[in-house]
Amino acid sequence: MKTLRILLWAAVLIASGLFGLFGYQLTQPRDEFVQSALVGQEIPPFDLPAATASRPGLTSADLADGSPKLLNVFASWCVPCAAEAPQLEALEREGAQIVAVAIRDRTEDVDRFLELYGNPFTRIGRDDISEVQLAIGSSGVPETFVIAGDGTITYQHIGDIRPEHVPELLEELRKAGA
Amino acid sequence: MIAEIGLAALWLSAALAVLQLLGGFAGARAADGVAPLSALVRPAATLQAFLCSIAFLSLVYLFAVTDLSVRLVAINSHSMKPMIFKLSGTWGNHEGSMLLWVTVMAMAGGLIALIERRLAERTMMATLAAQAFVALGFYAFLILSSNPFERLTEVPAEGNGLNPLLQDIGLAFHPPTLYIGYVGLSVAFSFAVGALLTRAVTPEFARVMRPWVLAAWIFLTIGITAGSYWAYYELGWGGWWFWDPVENASLMPWLAATALLHSASVLAARDALRTWTIMLGVIAFSMSMVGTFLVRSGILTSVHAFAVDPERGSFILGLLILYIGGALVIFALRANTIAEGERFSLVSREGALVVNNIALSAILGIVLLGTLYPLLTEAFDVRVSVGPPYFNPVGAIFFLPMVLVLMVGPLLRWRRDEFSRIIKPVALAGTIVLAVLVGVALLNDIGILSVLGLALAAGLAIASWAPLFKRALLRTPLAVWGMCLAHFGVAVALFGMAADSAFQKERLVAASVGDVVEVGPWTGRLDSVNALAGQNWTAMQANMMISYDGGPEREARPQSRNFWTPQMETSEVALLTRWNGQLYVAVGNQAEDGRWQLRLWWKPFVTFIWYGGLLIALGGALALVGRVIGDLRRRRYATDVDDHDELPLEPEVQPAS
Numbered sequence: 001m002k003t004l005r006i007l008l009w010a011a012v013l014i015a016s017g018l019f020g021l022f023g024y025q026l027t028q029p030r031d032e033f034v035q036s037a038l039v040g041q042e043i044p045p046f047d048l049p050a051a052t053a054s055r056p057g058l059t060s061a062d063l064a065d066g067s068p069k070l071l072n073v074f075a076s077w078c079v080p081c082a083a084e085a086p087q088l089e090a091l092e093r094e095g096a097q098i099v100a101v102a103i104r105d106r107t108e109d110v111d112r113f114l115e116l117y118g119n120p121f122t123r124i125g126r127d128d129i130s131e132v133q134l135a136i137g138s139s140g141v142p143e144t145f146v147i148a149g150d151g152t153i154t155y156q157h158i159g160d161i162r163p164e165h166v167p168e169l170l171e172e173l174r175k176a177g178a
Numbered sequence: 179m180i181a182e183i184g185l186a187a188l189w190l191s192a193a194l195a196v197l198q199l200l201g202g203f204a205g206a207r208a209a210d211g212v213a214p215l216s217a218l219v220r221p222a223a224t225l226q227a228f229l230c231s232i233a234f235l236s237l238v239y240l241f242a243v244t245d246l247s248v249r250l251v252a253i254n255s256h257s258m259k260p261m262i263f264k265l266s267g268t269w270g271n272h273e274g275s276m277l278l279w280v281t282v283m284a285m286a287g288g289l290i291a292l293i294e295r296r297l298a299e300r301t302m303m304a305t306l307a308a309q310a311f312v313a314l315g316f317y318a319f320l321i322l323s324s325n326p327f328e329r330l331t332e333v334p335a336e337g338n339g340l341n342p343l344l345q346d347i348g349l350a351f352h353p354p355t356l357y358i359g360y361v362g363l364s365v366a367f368s369f370a371v372g373a374l375l376t377r378a379v380t381p382e383f384a385r386v387m388r389p390w391v392l393a394a395w396i397f398l399t400i401g402i403t404a405g406s407y408w409a410y411y412e413l414g415w416g417g418w419w420f421w422d423p424v425e426n427a428s429l430m431p432w433l434a435a436t437a438l439l440h441s442a443s444v445l446a447a448r449d450a451l452r453t454w455t456i457m458l459g460v461i462a463f464s465m466s467m468v469g470t471f472l473v474r475s476g477i478l479t480s481v482h483a484f485a486v487d488p489e490r491g492s493f494i495l496g497l498l499i500l501y502i503g504g505a506l507v508i509f510a511l512r513a514n515t516i517a518e519g520e521r522f523s524l525v526s527r528e529g530a531l532v533v534n535n536i537a538l539s540a541i542l543g544i545v546l547l548g549t550l551y552p553l554l555t556e557a558f559d560v561r562v563s564v565g566p567p568y569f570n571p572v573g574a575i576f577f578l579p580m581v582l583v584l585m586v587g588p589l590l591r592w593r594r595d596e597f598s599r600i601i602k603p604v605a606l607a608g609t610i611v612l613a614v615l616v617g618v619a620l621l622n623d624i625g626i627l628s629v630l631g632l633a634l635a636a637g638l639a640i641a642s643w644a645p646l647f648k649r650a651l652l653r654t655p656l657a658v659w660g661m662c663l664a665h666f667g668v669a670v671a672l673f674g675m676a677a678d679s680a681f682q683k684e685r686l687v688a689a690s691v692g693d694v695v696e697v698g699p700w701t702g703r704l705d706s707v708n709a710l711a712g713q714n715w716t717a718m719q720a721n722m723m724i725s726y727d728g729g730p731e732r733e734a735r736p737q738s739r740n741f742w743t744p745q746m747e748t749s750e751v752a753l754l755t756r757w758n759g760q761l762y763v764a765v766g767n768q769a770e771d772g773r774w775q776l777r778l779w780w781k782p783f784v785t786f787i788w789y790g791g792l793l794i795a796l797g798g799a800l801a802l803v804g805r806v807i808g809d810l811r812r813r814r815y816a817t818d819v820d821d822h823d824e825l826p827l828e829p830e831v832q833p834a835s
Binding site for chain 2: 004005008009011012015016018019021022023024025026028
């Protein structure tokens, strides 16, 4: 009988532990973001054709030319991508070099998008089957990566860039050697 | 107006639950169970069931007429939805499903109050008080934080629609079935608490509780089986169990209820396993509530996206702490007052049932740990996901030995037995297991778990009927037939699982119109792809002609559907069923070059999984009918002799001697 009581109090203890865990997890902010496992690693090799006539395509070699860059993963069909356009332009005015990958897109749609929301990009690669997107560990659009001059991914920003993120990204670019 | 009637009925039910709690508590404190107010307890419980049904039917009506002034309807329904999905939309959302929850709970409470007279009145009062106490928490939850009848000040022109994955005939029945199971276990919980409070853990208590557990368990079994089939054909991934948190949430109460069912049999027949049965009674309903919490609070990510709301999560957590914590503390305080039950030797029916209980509890622990593990590591900032590589082998460690004991256990006598007495049937089953084991193992490339599964399924399929050998079949109680059938169902389901994982063939191809695809013995030709429009969707449909082993051609028309309210893409798979399995065809998107993604699986004997599930439920139903008829007979006898104390001993399931 004594062991039974000990076991029962142990059950009470375990249940309390569970409740504590549940309570703790309830108060934690739920972030649904999946961070890329490739942050800190070199960008995988790729070669994308141009997504629009006005800019050249993008290869992994372009990202390892010595100067750090922002790599923006976007699509003309994505609403948050339009919302972050002013912030990208602001980044460009601050001297950031920005290249882009257009995901599952058509040339005429990309052209219209750039015309409407501005074109801060020096190069835009066309990724019709999300191969580069998957290879660099991006799970959605928009996402923005900081790539150091040697082609190493140093930072990943998931979701649209809000005005308050601009200084953060400039700081990350500076850390990456700009 | 209808919404206001529903809300009023809900408030009245809550008020009656307060009355039931107070009266029941007063009755439980009196030695004979009679106190002022206690006479009102049973009417209060019955009336509550009636009022809750009115509240629920009001909501069904609001959904049926798509009354968009009600917030819940506007958010979850749409005037263009087919009628059946308007109705099922009632419980396809958080508020509506919680209303269904309290309605089922009130009906269960009302039914016990109405018909259950066998227990001492004091224990009954304590049980009904416990039932009211649990119900009150859920009334409060519903009324204070998830009012289904809330009106909108501005009536929208159109509703939002229902998640297309849920617009399926399976959903019309799946959640209500599971809910009856989950909530039915609240009755076991209340009986356990009632017995604890009045220190009346007796065989009579187990006999009274057993039909309720059995009924809840039958519904859980059907609900899980149907849910598994729904996930199989609606998600389009070709699997039948994904160890998703929501699936686990339904499996855990089932495991606990299965254990409870068996331990209650021991308590009813032999007055042993007293504390253990109480413990399982508490755990079974606790698992229902933990499952509900995990799903509704959104702390685990799952394919079953319910609206996530931290306030709701906190509320359910509060209820969990109150009920589970409360019951466990009462239990710990009272444990020393429950006398130890009868003893038995290891080789006995009780011994086998204890093994069954240990195995089921271990599997329950494994599933619980696997489900909660990501939550635990996340607290330390490590993200993991736990899937089949953990659940399948670790669960099998306990499941497969349990199947072994399952072959032998029903043949053993209560209290004490000798293996030598049952050596013949055991040897027969053992020979079958070994023969299949060797036979299948000669086919090389099959996983060890599948081989063991096939062998044990074959052995159990025969052994499950052994309790009927040498018995007068017509005089055998229905409960024994039910047990044999349910155990046979386990064998059938296990065979389906093992065969599917051992022999499944899969092809993923990009096909143009006119292309021929082969998978296993099937040959299919893609004839055309055309667009289709339904009431609230459009689809691309692939038209294929498929033949089995050169036989006659059959049509298969998988669709990739686009719903527009709300926007979502779903896969409608085509299933070609034969007695020996199913061909599963899903169509995906069109590639740049105009070819279509086709995914074909040949799944030998996969249907046996669900046949097995249904057989298990059917076995349960037979046993339930047998028990209820037996109870009625004894009740008539008891009133005839007018002597309640000397009831004839219940003829418990006894093995052939």
